Structures are given as structure tokens and as C-alpha cells.
Amino acid sequence: xxxxxxxxxxxxxxxxxxxxxxxxxxxxxxxxxxxxxxxxxxxxxxxxxxxxxxxxxxxxxxxxxxxxxxxxxxxxxxxxxxxxxxxxxxxxxxxxxxxxxxxxxxxxxxxxxxxxxxxxxxxxxx
Amino acid sequence: xxxxxxxxxxxxxxxxxxxxxxxxxxxxxxxxxxxxxxxxxxxxxxxxxxxxxxxxxxxxxxxxxxxxxxxxxxxxxxxxxxxxxxxxxxxxxxxxxxxxxxxxxxxxxxxxxxxxxxxxxxxxxx
Numbered sequence: 001x002x003x004x005x006x007x008x009x010x011x012x013x014x015x016x017x018x019x020x021x022x023x024x025x026x027x028x029x030x031x032x033x034x035x036x037x038x039x040x041x042x043x044x045x046x047x048x049x050x051x052x053x054x055x056x057x058x059x060x061x062x063x064x065x066x067x068x069x070x071x072x073x074x075x076x077x078x079x080x081x082x083x084x085x086x087x088x089x090x091x092x093x094x095x096x097x098x099x100x101x102x103x104x105x106x107x108x109x110x111x112x113x114x115x116x117x118x119x120x121x122x123x124x125x126x
Numbered sequence: 127x128x129x130x131x132x133x134x135x136x137x138x139x140x141x142x143x144x145x146x147x148x149x150x151x152x153x154x155x156x157x158x159x160x161x162x163x164x165x166x167x168x169x170x171x172x173x174x175x176x177x178x179x180x181x182x183x184x185x186x187x188x189x190x191x192x193x194x195x196x197x198x199x200x201x202x203x204x205x206x207x208x209x210x211x212x213x214x215x216x217x218x219x220x221x222x223x224x225x226x227x228x229x230x231x232x233x234x235x236x237x238x239x240x241x242x243x244x245x246x247x248x249x250x251x252x
Contacts, residue, residue: 006250013200019203024201027243030240031246035250068250074149075150107150109245112238112241115237116232119237119238120196121156121157124134124157124194
């Protein structure tokens with residue numbers, strides 16, 4: 001990887017049930033296919049690994065210079081408003097040479113909400 | 127409402143932060159616009175109201191005969207595999223004349239996962 005190497009870390013809540021992670025694995029594959037030059041990783045807040053910290057560690061070890069954290073949460077609650085900023089502040093201290101960016105929750109994206117609404121409207125009519 | 131009246135109940139996790147519910151309110155409006163003949167309601171598992179039970183009660187009182195429960199959860203974990211089926215089984219007992227249907231989690235819909243992946247890929251590149 002070169003000096004502009006980017007890591008995209010898809011950050012999800014996590015759950016006890018391993019099957020819970022399946023859709024996030026699909027998103028990871030699709031993002032990796034769309035951005036083959038980036039290092040795309042999953043990370044989890046609870047129950048599953050790697051943690052965000054471990055995923056950032058790994059990205060840095062593999063040469064990433066820019067890290068985009070993408071919270072795969074439906075909406076902004078305490079996890080995204082308090083916990084995640086705290087975690088990212090700590091990561092910035094631990095990795096002063098890395099450039100961090102945090103994207104908004106899925107529910108902030110009109111096109112995703114519309115995709116959800118379309119799917120609900122079609123499915124509920126079936 | 128007539129005897130074929132349908133209620134669509136968008137069932138979300140809930141959170142302590144009221145702002146968390148905003149995207150779900152947008153989905154509700156969009157689904158209602160797409161399905162003007164249906165009664166579209168939000169319901170929450172925790173922290174927020176109405177509960178699923180209260181939303182079904184209200185739908186039944188307003189003449190619904192068919193209830194479609196749409197879990198607005200990213201993925202299938204304990205909430206959707208254990209808690210929700212238990213809740214729906216109880217609702218079927220409480221409302222024997224209502225026809226219940228439960229849709230799958232958002233993460234089971236390829237078009238929604240693709241919308242998420244597209245948004246991540248575009249946003250992370252910006």
C-alpha cells in the first residue's frame with residue numbers, strides 16, 4: 001500500500017448470535033468490490049470481534065494512512081453520539097499519524113431510507 | 127376501514143435518545159405515502175412507545191384485519207429470533223381474528239444492502 005492508503009472500517013453493534021453478522025459481511029464484500037484499492041474491514045462494539053481498536057491497529061500495521069469509520073447503525077443514539085466519539089478520540093491519540101473520519105449513521109442517508117421504505121411498501125403489499 | 131384493512135407496523139429497537147427515532151419516522155411517512163390505504167404505525171421494543179402490543183391494539187381498534195410487522199433491524203439476532211416470535215405468538219392469542227405476518231430483517235433484502243454499500247463506497251471516497 002502507498003502513502004495515501006485508505007482503510008474503510010464498517011463499525012456495527014454486534015450480537016451474541018454469529019448469524020447476525022452475515023449482512024455486514026455482504027456489505028463488506030460489496031464495498032471491497034467497489035473500492036478495490038481500499039482496505040475494508042468490519043469491527044464491532046460488543047459481542048463480536050475485532051473491536052474498532054483492533055481493526056484500526058491492523059489497518060495501521062498494513063500501511064493505512066486514512067481511516068474512514070462507517071457506523072452501520074440505523075440511527076444516532078448514545079452509541080454514536082457518546083461512545084463512538086470517545087473511542088475515536090482515543091484512537092487519534094494512539095495513532096497520531098492516521099487521519100480519521102467518521103461517517104454518519106445509515107438513517108442519515110435519504111437514499112437508504114428510501115430503499116428501506118420501498119422494500120417495506122412492496123413486501124407489505126405482497 | 128373495510129374488512130380487508132391492513133396495518134403495517136414498523137418495529138424498531140428503540141433508544142433513550144428521542145432523536146434516534148427520526149429516521150424511522152421518515153420511513154413511516156414514506157411507507158404511508160406509498161400505501162395510503164394502510165394504517166402505518168411505529169412500535170418499539172425498548173425505551174420508546176408505543177410497544178408492539180399497544181400498536182397492535184390500536185390497529186385492531188381502528189379496524190385492521192391484517193397486521194404486517196416489519197422489523198427495522200439491521201440483522202437477525204436474539205431480538206428477532208426469540209423475542210419477536212414470542213411477542214407475536216402472544217399477540218395471536220390476544221387477537222385471534224387478526225392475521226399476522228412478520229417480515230424479515232432489513233439485512234435480508236439484497237437491494238437494501240446494495241444501497242448501503244453504494245452509500246458507503248461513495249461516502250468513503252469523498
